[in-house]
Amino acid sequence: MVSASDRRRAVELIEQAQQVGARLAPTCEVLGLSVRTVQRWTCEGGVREDQRPTAVRPKPANALSPEEEQAILEACHRPEFAPLPPEQIVVRLLDEEQCYLGSVSSFYRVLRRHGELTHRGRAKAPRRALRPTTYQSTGPNQVWSWDCTWLPGPVKGLFFYLVMIVDIYSRKVVGWEVFHSEPAHHARLVIERAVLAERLIDQPLVLHADNGSAFKGAILLEKLHELNITPSYSRPRVSNDNAYSEALFRTCKYVPDYPVDGFASLEDAQRWVHRFVGGYNTEHRHSAIRFVTPDATPSWGGSPDPRSAPRPQPGRTRPTPRALEWANAQLDADYGRLPQPGARSGTHPVRSRGVTTMQATTTLTITAEST
Structure with missing residues (x-):
């Protein structure tokens, strides 16, 4: 509801703009008003006040006496x-x-x-849930996520504890360690080594974790305060607030050489995780960062972020010469094994100006990244 003084001021500004040649519609748009609203205000010669506060409203016939x-x-x-x-x-x-x-x-x-509608009983009064605190990462080493998972040991019921820290912007594993147990002082060592390795002493950093006891201990919180790290935790009973670490553990445990029968010793588990982290950071093409390696992300510098580039559309991307050469070579190698015309046994490739497609159900487009 706009007061009478604000209405008069808005009409004055519109009239001044029209006197110097401005049109009514763009002027009203600048003030956040519609042309019809201004016309309704000034339809009786002056600026009419809002009639709603003084309107006489009839009492409903079914109103309570x-x-x-x-x-x-x-x-x-x-x-x-x-x-x-x-x-x-x-x-x-x-x-x-x-x-x-x-x-x-x-x-x-x-x-x-009559002021008699109040909460009764021992149950807590309902309250509106506040929006959760969120953090946005616009570059490497701004927001980290970490978690702990179990690794199978040499016998059933014996586990080792793997702690991993991942940068949510570059998806790089910045810290990890395997322990016999899961106390808070072990997590303290992992975060301290990661900060030293990434040279982030006295730099602001957000570290997100779930509500596990190992990540909320007093020893760990004291070390985070010392390192100028802001702790962040998942909401209670919300399992996907720490999705980055959970996705990393899923990738870790589903690689082909993962020892599903268990690790023989703690040293064996540490050696395997060391190889996995090395390959993940330097060789793994991560789908969330446009299929570049996590180690390559901080080195973009002034070059455009690959994640900001438009995604290639199927059938609209021009393949590189090297990709065309590879596709044609593959097509020539497989051409002799294709069924003869009239056999129609399944789906077969068709050659069309250097682009390989699949008839019927499958379409393969060779993009610039497919080298």
């Missing part, structure tokens, strides 16, 4: 109805006394109007 409202209050004040909600009161009056004083909504409105 003062006597009916008092009857509802007296029913709610009865000792047997004092601990009951309006739903129960309305039903009991109908069932036991064949008396209908009003709907459940009417009971609520009357109680609210």
Whole structure:
């Protein structure tokens, strides 16, 4: 609702703009008004005030009278109805006394109007959930995510504990270690080594984790405060708030050489994780960063971020000469094994100006990245 003074001021500004040649529609758009609104304000020669506060509204025919409202209050004040909600009161009056004083909504409105609608009982009053705190990473080493997972040991029931820290921007594993147990001081060593390795002493950093006890201990929190790291934790009962670390563990445990039968010793587990992290950071083409390696992400410097480039559209990307040469060589090698015309046994490639496609269900487009 716009006050009368604000309306007059807006109309004055619009008139001044029109005097110097501005059109009405763009002027109203600058003020956040529509042309129809300004016309309605000035339709009677001057600036008309808002009529809604002074409008005479007829009383609804089905509105409760003062006597009916008092009857509802007296029913709610009865000792047997004092601990009951309006739903129960309305039903009991109908069932036991064949008396209908009003709907459940009417009971609520009357109680609210007289200040008698308050929370009762031992249960906590409902409250509006606040928006969770979020952090945005626009470059490497701004927000890290870490978690702990179990690695199978030499016998059933014996596990080793793997702690990994991943940078959510570059997807680089910046720190890891395998331990016999999961206390907080082990996590303290991992984060301290990662900060030293990435040369982030006294630089602001956010470290996100789940609500595990190993990541909320007093020893660890003291070290995070010392390193100028802001701790961040997942919301209670929200399993996907730490998705980056969970996805990393999924990749780790589903590589072909993962020893599903368990590691023979702690040193064996450490050697395997060392090889995995090395290959992940230097050789793994991560789909979330446009299929570049995590180690290559911080070296972009002034070059454009590959993730900001438009995604190639199927059938609209021009293949590189090297990709065309490879595709044609593959096609020539497989051409002799194709079924003869008329056999039509399944789906077969068709050669068309250097681009390899698959008929029927599959389409293969060689893009610039396919080298």
